[in-house]
Every structure is written in structure tokens, then in C-alpha cells.
Amino acid sequence: MSVSVWLALILFLLMVLIGGSKGARSFIALFFNFGVLFMTILFMTDPNADPIILTLIASTIISCITLFFINNVNNKTITAFISTIITITILIFFIVIVTDDAMIQGFSEEEIEEISMFSLYLGVDFVKIGASMIIMSTIGAITDIAISIASPMREIIHHNPLISRKDLFKSGLSIGRDILGTNTNTLFFAFFGGYLALLIWFKELSYSMGEIVNSKVFVGEMITILCAGIGVALVIPITSWITSYTLVKTREKNESSKRVR
Template sequence: MNTIVVLAAILLILMILVGGAKGAKSFIALFLNFIVILFTVILMLNSHNNPVVLTLIACIGVSAINLFYINGINSKTVIAFVSTLITISILLLLIYLFAKKAMIQGFSEEEEEGISIFSLHIGIDFVKVAVSLIIISTLGAITDVAIAISSPIREVFHHHPKISRQELFGSGMVIGRDILGSDTNTLFFAFIGGYMALLLWFRDLSYSFGEIINSKVFGAEMLTIFCGGIGIALIIPIAAGLNAWYITKYVQGEETKQFE
């Protein structure tokens, strides 16, 4: 416990030194997001509550914290927020279809021995739980890309106020292409880092490559990575298009307009 407190203190100090007041807000946002997710999980324990609906509500709360609490309420964060919700809505149907088709819900064979003493008749649809897990796993990357697109587009317009809508959208897409590769790789390395012990266990159990690829736990994580990558790819044109539309329609030509 002392180690966790020390690491949290180091993180807080570094975030304040680097980010100032916004860094302190970012640190507080970590705990606020944790509370939202924890409260969502508690509500899921009630079989009458729909896990997907609860997750969508949680996504709204987490996105609002990450965007509005940290960066303030302005047109830049509002558009990033709307872009996030649109992308999550599109991604939701895709995730549900593939999660059900891939049959990744429930527990894997590797987990059966540890849970065999417990009853699994808990009255919760595990397909919806799997969908909720994937949505929450991809939310952070999607929100990050949304603000990472909105902010540079505003800077581009600030320095080139006569830029056209098509050129502004093109600038957003150029920025997005640079973000796409790095963020997708971030999701991949997060999986490798989190499941390194599992991969070593697969090796000790003499799993073949085919058995590893077809295992439920591996398939679930790969589905999460691919859905996250799809979400990142979707939000880039959505955020770029909404920002270009808003700026050229409501901001361009107003010399006294403030962006912050």
C-alpha cells in the first residue's frame, strides 16, 4: 500500500510540474473516472439493469470529465465530446455483432479451475458484459484522439483565418494520420504488457500457435484491440469534419472570436 501511495505522489508531483493547474485536474480526473466506473460495475450487479446502457451513461460521464473538467467548456471540447459520442454509437453496433459472433463472452478454459467453486447463474447477459468491457477499453483512446484533433485544427485556423473548409478538413486528416499509427500501437502494447504472464503460461502449457490464437482470452483481447483501432480510425474524420464545419460556419470572419 505504501508503494502505491508513493507512486501516486510522484505522479501527482510530476503532473503538477509539467501541466500546472491542468496537470492537477488531470490527476483528480483519474479518481473521478474510477468512481464512475466503479459505480457502473456496482449497478451492473443488478440483473434488471442493462450493462450496455449503463456503460453508455458511464462513457458520457467519463468523456465529460476528461474533456470539460480538464480543458473547460468551450467549442473545442464540445465538438470533441460530440465526436466521441457519435463514434461510440457507431462502434457499439459493430462491437455487439462481432462480440456475439466471436463468442468471447464468459470465462475462458484457463479460468475454469479457479471459479469452479462459484455459481455462474448470476442473471447477467455475458455478451452485454463483453460489449461493455470493449467499449470502456476503447473509450480512453477515442477521447484522446478527439481532443488531439480538435486542438491542432483550432491552431491551424488561428494562424490561417482565411483557410477553406476543405483545407481545414485536410489538415485535420493529416494530423489524424500521424495519431492513428501511434495510438493503435499503444493499444497493442497495452495488451502485450498486460498479458505477458498469460503468454508465458501458454508457453509452459505447450500451447501451439493455433491454440493460442483460438483461445477465448486471446481472442477477446485481439477483438478489443481491433475495435479500438476502428474507433480511432472513425473518430479522425468525424472530429476533423465537425471542427472544419463549425469553424468555417460560425467562427470564420469573426475577428474578435476567442477560441479558449
């Protein structure tokens, strides 16, 4: 058996032992999400397809799998799902503008030599492809933060049923602030860890600091990190507001129905 298969088996066993049935569903969800990403890439090769629309559809499906398949359908997953979709919709149009203005679309100088034997006339919009790549890189973090805020907020109103909407919203923001710093660092080191070999290559090619900072690959990674951070920051107040509104509205509805009885 290959190393990849052994590592997958170890991961599966650990997820089942620690997470139980939810851990097993999480492991299966990885393969479902991979299938969605793979199909999205195939559809993007069609010149008539719009990568932005495909990304929104793929992000919606991935969010459904991550939230509803793993955590079932309930108050917290529904509010987390709505918050995720709203955040991604806002973020994707912002990213398209940034990607176009920064001109990071297409292939960099470092990649040209390796692909010189292939045709570069692919007939796709690389500005939109670049925006789609950034969104796909951040969807996991945004979904994770949305459920990480919605879940404790539901626990708060369960243990303190008389809490006001304003106080519940503030509690959501407080939870989000604790998550924000660590999650932003996680994104930063995840992206740079993946490009550590590239940075070493830059060093071996005797690139100056100015050439590294202005290279298309480096700028593209920095924009991805910064846009991911913006998405992480945006989803906190959005999730806090939607969750507080939904939970208090549900409580008021239940109270009014009890009075009628």
C-alpha cells in the same frame, strides 16, 4: 506507506510540476473516472440493467470529465465531446455483433478452475458485458485523439482565418494520420503487455500455437485491440468534419454579425 501510495505521490508531483493546474486536474480526473467505472460495474450486476445503456452513460460522463473538467468548456472540447459520443455509439453496436458472433463472452477454460467454487448463474448478458469491456478499454484513446485533432485545428483557423472548410478538414485528416499509427501501436502493446503473464502461462502449459490463437482469452484480446483500432480510425474523420464545420460556421456567423453592425 505502501508502494502504490508512493507511486501515486510521485505521479501527482510530476503532473503538477510539468502540467501545472491542468496536471493537477488531470490527476483528480483519474479518481473521478475510477469512481464512474466502479459505479458502472455495480449497476451492471443488476439483472434488470442494460450494460450497453450503462456503458453509453458511463462513456458520456468519462468524456465530460476528461474534456471539460481538464480542458474547460470551449470550441475544441465541445467538438471533441460530440465526436467521441458519435464514434462510441457507432462502435458499440458493431462490437455487440462481433462479440456475439465470435462467442468470446463468459469465462474461458483457464478461468473455470479458479471460479469453480462460485455460482456461474449471475443473471447478466455476457455478450453485452463483453462489448462494454471493449468500449471501456477504448474510451480513453478515442477521447485523446478527438481533442488532439480538435485543438490544432482551432489553432490553424486562428492563424489562417481565411482557410476554407475543405482545407481545414484536410488539415484535420493530416493530423489524424500522424496520430493513427503511433496510437494503434500504443493500444497493441498496452493490451499485450497486460497479458504477457498469460502468454507465459500458455507456454508453460505446453499450448500449441493453434490452441493459443483459438483460446477464448487470446481471441477476446485480439478483438479488443482490433475494435480499438477501428474506433481510433473512425474518430479521425468524424472529429475533422465536425470541427471544420463548427469552426467555419462560427467564423461566418461572426463575420455576418460584424457586417450588421
